[in-house]
Amino acid sequence: MSSVAPVDLPIEGQKKDAYQEAFEGAKVRRVKTRLTSPWATAAAIVIAVVWTIPTFGLFVSSFRPAVDIRTSGWWTFFTNPSFTLENYEEVLFSSSASSANLTSYFVNSLVIAIPGALFPIALGCMAAYALAWIPFRGAGWIFVFIFALQIVPLQMALIPLLQIFSQVLGISGTFPAVWIAHTIFGLPLMIFLLHNFISAIPGDILEAARVDGANHTQIFFRIILPLSVPAIASMMIFQFLWVWNDLLVALVFSGGTADVAPITQRVAELVGNFGRNTHILPAAAFISLIVPLIVFFSLQRYFVRGLMAGATKG
Amino acid sequence: MRGDPWGSFFEKFGVLIIGLAAFAAVVGLVLFLADRAPKRGRDFLQLSAFLAPALILLAVGLVYPTIRTIYLSFTDRRGEWIGLDNYVWMFTQPSSLNVLFNTLLWVLLAPTIATAVGLAYAVFIDKSFGERALKALVFMPMAISMVGAGVIWRFVYEYRAEGFEQIGILNQIVVWFGGEPQQWLIDSPWNNVFLIIVMIWIQTGFAMVLLSAAIKAVPVERIEAARLDGANAWQQFINVTIPDIRPTLVVVVTTITIATLKVFDIVRSMTGGNFNTSVVANEMYTQAFNRGEFGQGAALAVILFVMVIPIVVYNVRVLRQQREVR
Numbered sequence: 001m002s003s004v005a006p007v008d009l010p011i012e013g014q015k016k017d018a019y020q021e022a023f024e025g026a027k028v029r030r031v032k033t034r035l036t037s038p039w040a041t042a043a044a045i046v047i048a049v050v051w052t053i054p055t056f057g058l059f060v061s062s063f064r065p066a067v068d069i070r071t072s073g074w075w076t077f078f079t080n081p082s083f084t085l086e087n088y089e090e091v092l093f094s095s096s097a098s099s100a101n102l103t104s105y106f107v108n109s110l111v112i113a114i115p116g117a118l119f120p121i122a123l124g125c126m127a128a129y130a131l132a133w134i135p136f137r138g139a140g141w142i143f144v145f146i147f148a149l150q151i152v153p154l155q156m157a158l159i160p161l162l163q164i165f166s167q168v169l170g171i172s173g174t175f176p177a178v179w180i181a182h183t184i185f186g187l188p189l190m191i192f193l194l195h196n197f198i199s200a201i202p203g204d205i206l207e208a209a210r211v212d213g214a215n216h217t218q219i220f221f222r223i224i225l226p227l228s229v230p231a232i233a234s235m236m237i238f239q240f241l242w243v244w245n246d247l248l249v250a251l252v253f254s255g256g257t258a259d260v261a262p263i264t265q266r267v268a269e270l271v272g273n274f275g276r277n278t279h280i281l282p283a284a285a286f287i288s289l290i291v292p293l294i295v296f297f298s299l300q301r302y303f304v305r306g307l308m309a310g311a312t313k314g
Numbered sequence: 315m316r317g318d319p320w321g322s323f324f325e326k327f328g329v330l331i332i333g334l335a336a337f338a339a340v341v342g343l344v345l346f347l348a349d350r351a352p353k354r355g356r357d358f359l360q361l362s363a364f365l366a367p368a369l370i371l372l373a374v375g376l377v378y379p380t381i382r383t384i385y386l387s388f389t390d391r392r393g394e395w396i397g398l399d400n401y402v403w404m405f406t407q408p409s410s411l412n413v414l415f416n417t418l419l420w421v422l423l424a425p426t427i428a429t430a431v432g433l434a435y436a437v438f439i440d441k442s443f444g445e446r447a448l449k450a451l452v453f454m455p456m457a458i459s460m461v462g463a464g465v466i467w468r469f470v471y472e473y474r475a476e477g478f479e480q481i482g483i484l485n486q487i488v489v490w491f492g493g494e495p496q497q498w499l500i501d502s503p504w505n506n507v508f509l510i511i512v513m514i515w516i517q518t519g520f521a522m523v524l525l526s527a528a529i530k531a532v533p534v535e536r537i538e539a540a541r542l543d544g545a546n547a548w549q550q551f552i553n554v555t556i557p558d559i560r561p562t563l564v565v566v567v568t569t570i571t572i573a574t575l576k577v578f579d580i581v582r583s584m585t586g587g588n589f590n591t592s593v594v595a596n597e598m599y600t601q602a603f604n605r606g607e608f609g610q611g612a613a614l615a616v617i618l619f620v621m622v623i624p625i626v627v628y629n630v631r632v633l634r635q636q637r638e639v640r
Contacts, residue, residue, distance in 0.1 A: 037547075040438045044442070047438075051454075052451050053483065055455075055458075057466075057469065111327070114330060118337070126368065127367075127368035130364035134357075134361050152619065155576070156616070158615070159382075159602055160379035184371050185375075216360045217346070217348055220345070245460070245461075247461050251603070271464060271468055272583075281468075282469070284465075285461075292457045292459070296457035
């Protein structure tokens with residue numbers, strides 16, 4: 001957990017926020033003042049190519065026969081094409097003792113990431129509502145304290161938390177241990193960002209509900225949650241991907257077996273023995289990347305906003 | 315479990331469903347009870363129902379562990395008090411000094427280069443044809459895991475002895491230009507730079523999107539005025555755009571710096587910290603969880619914490635000023 005979010009979540013109803021707009025390219029026609037020199041264009045193309053080639057190369061590799069991956073570069077695919085799905089088949093379905101067994105780890109990742117995203121957001125929403133709309137002495141201080149907790153790198157909590165899990169609760173190496181760890185590490189940022197959002201909901205609406213006799217639980221479910229859907233969606237996507245992509249928390253709390261450990265852990269293990277696994281690594285890596293990539297290309301709007309807001313988590 | 319994969323999938327999804335249901339039941343029950351709370355003390359009960367779960371988790375899982383880690387950093391592997399020995403070890407052993415030096419190198423190179431490239435790219439493609447697609451290309455690495463990035467770049471850097479066909483694009487390019495293939499990830503200290511490049515590759519997209527937003531927010535009138543005064547594109551950029559986006563630049567650099575200080579996955583998956591490439595976060599894991607040296611691991615975590623604090627404080631101050639200006 002760390003540091004401070006560079007961006008507040010925007011309030012729905014406002015027009016698209018600046019980051020979103022910037023990401024999509026401004027549609028407003030403005031005075032043309034770009035550095036329109038052929039050099040600038042050339043540099044931009046070079047950057048774009050350099051940034052894309054590594055991923056593209058791995059993608060091509062994943063469809064090449066094992067022998068080819070080991071003996072020639074992916075670029076030879078275009079002069080000497082040979083296509084196969086064997087690598088994917090091997091990492092997903094092979095049942096030999098030394099197989100990558102990725103289906104199992106993929107399922108683990110899902111089982112970890114869904115609660116890992118839902119739990120901190122649910123608890124974060126509740127806490128944010130209490131801090132924003134239930135007046136009590138010390139609310140300000142508690143909020144500042146939670147805000148400050150974002151500074152603490154999660155490395156600071158690993159050793160004692162593992163000791164609590166293994167010695168007090170006896171759940172080390174199980175799914176609940178990983179869920180709880182992700183919930184704890186996610187909470188400060190979630191509370192902070194959701195508080196920014198929830199506290200900006202107009203007080204009149206809540207006042208009207210209160211006059212009608214609604215209590216906090218009713219207000220929370222009938223007003224706060226429905227109005228917070230855009231913010232919750234952004235944070236959910238961010239947190240889900242953070243958990244999906246995480247390696248450190250998984251290594252410490254999952255026990256590292258095919259029963260619990262997520263796919264990142266398995267892929268990291270496979271890279272550790274690069275020589276032996278060279279031919280299955282491209283396919284394995286792509287299976288671990290497929291979920292983030294789908295989210296990235298299908299939910300770009302929420303995705304960019306969420307990522308910008310949570311960039312310093314960890 | 316290998317014999318019966320479907321059985322284990324059902325079991326895991328069962329755990330998932332039970333976990334979600336249990337969570338919903340507990341939270342639902344707490345809120346239901348708060349809803350039905352007796353008139354007397356209702357405010358306090360409702361407040362507790364909403365706030366206590368988060369506060370208890372934070373206290374047990376973050377506040378207590380942080381204090382405990384600070385304490386552990388003064389103990390040895392058996393938990394006995396040894397004063398500052400772990401810190402003395404950190405600042406005197408050549409191997410741990412190398413870790414600190416590497417971290418410094420990361421912090422000097424990754425944020426500055428990622429920001430510079432991101433800024434250049436944002437400026438070059440501003441209002442160009444296909445801006446959105448061009449941005450997506452550079453932003454994409456932000457979406458994927460650092461482990462995935464590690465695999466991607468492991469293949470870029472892959473080495474085959476001279477005379478054999480190269481399978482890594484970088485060595486192939488070197489060979490095409492008549493050079494000798496290099497073991498990029500093994501030859502110290504340059505191997506650190508090649509790991510840092512992976513971090514730059516990931517973070518540039520972040521810098522680019524934020525800076526692009528800032529550039530688009532620069533008032534057109536101001537640029538127009540500079541142009542009428544006879545400033546060329548470069549002068550407009552240096553004298554108008556840069557001062558205007560300075561706060562965003564600071565936020566971008568500090569944010570990437572914090573991420574860089576805590577970098578773990580890249581080093582772990584690409585070299586495992588071997589060949590003199592370890593950094594603080596990786597060494598912390600190695601000491602604590604591979605070697606059982608909890609005291610030394612804790613001391614490294616504390617150092618990380620201490621290094622992060624001033625940057626975060628600075629970041630917060632800039633953000634606050636920025637908000638006031640707005």
